[in-house]
Amino acid sequence: MLGPLNHVAIAVPDLAAATDRYAQLGAKVSPPQDLPEHGVTIVFVELPNTKIELLHPLGAASPIAGFLEKNPAGGIHHLCFEVADIGAAAETVRATGARILGDGTPKIGAHGKPVLFAHPKDFHGALVEFEES
Ligand SMILES: C[C@@H](C(=O)O)C(=O)SCCNC(=O)CCNC(=O)[C@H](O)C(C)(C)COP(=O)(O)OP(=O)(O)OC[C@H]1O[C@@H](n2cnc3c(N)ncnc32)[C@H](O)[C@@H]1OP(=O)(O)O
Numbered sequence: 001m002l003g004p005l006n007h008v009a010i011a012v013p014d015l016a017a018a019t020d021r022y023a024q025l026g027a028k029v030s031p032p033q034d035l036p037e038h039g040v041t042i043v044f045v046e047l048p049n050t051k052i053e054l055l056h057p058l059g060a061a062s063p064i065a066g067f068l069e070k071n072p073a074g075g076i077h078h079l080c081f082e083v084a085d086i087g088a089a090a091e092t093v094r095a096t097g098a099r100i101l102g103d104g105t106p107k108i109g110a111h112g113k114p115v116l117f118a119h120p121k122d123f124h125g126a127l128v129e130f131e132e133s
């Protein structure tokens, strides 16, 4: 079921500073993009084999606010794997006994594709995102 690693996300307290850090290393960085439905502003750092997603809270109910309170300097927030079929992937995850977050209805993610998340406690401490490829 698991396809390529689409991105590794890092929650950061200062999006401009984090973007500059990667730009200074010669990486191609995207402009910041507000995703109100996800409660985040993101910047993508493009690498030859995958991407880094820099995340900053957007709005009062951001799902990353609590994470940044616990990790004020920032930290690795999630991994995103591509899957061929998001509905089938959710069924496979549930069949292993792991929880899909929310009501199980995919949201449209940063790349315009359906995404779902699985609970970090069921993935050994790592929040996992699945994105339909
Ligand atoms: C745009 C899109 C895209 O790429 O397309 C995105 O990525 S949007 C990226 C932002 N969106 C999301 O993250 C959506 C899915 N995330 C969520 O629904 C939430 O963040 C949860 C994962 C449910 C956590 O929610 P919240 O922080 O309110 O819960 P909580 O503080 O009660 O956390 C419950 C337990 O999980 C741990 N925990 C929380 N976030 C974690 C993370 N990112 N990685 C590992 N562990 C984590 C907490 O430390 C706590 O453990 P202890 O109990 O041991 O203290």
Ligand SMILES: [Co+2]
Residues within 6 Å of the ligand: 007, 009, 053, 078, 080, 129
């Ligand atoms: Co993501």
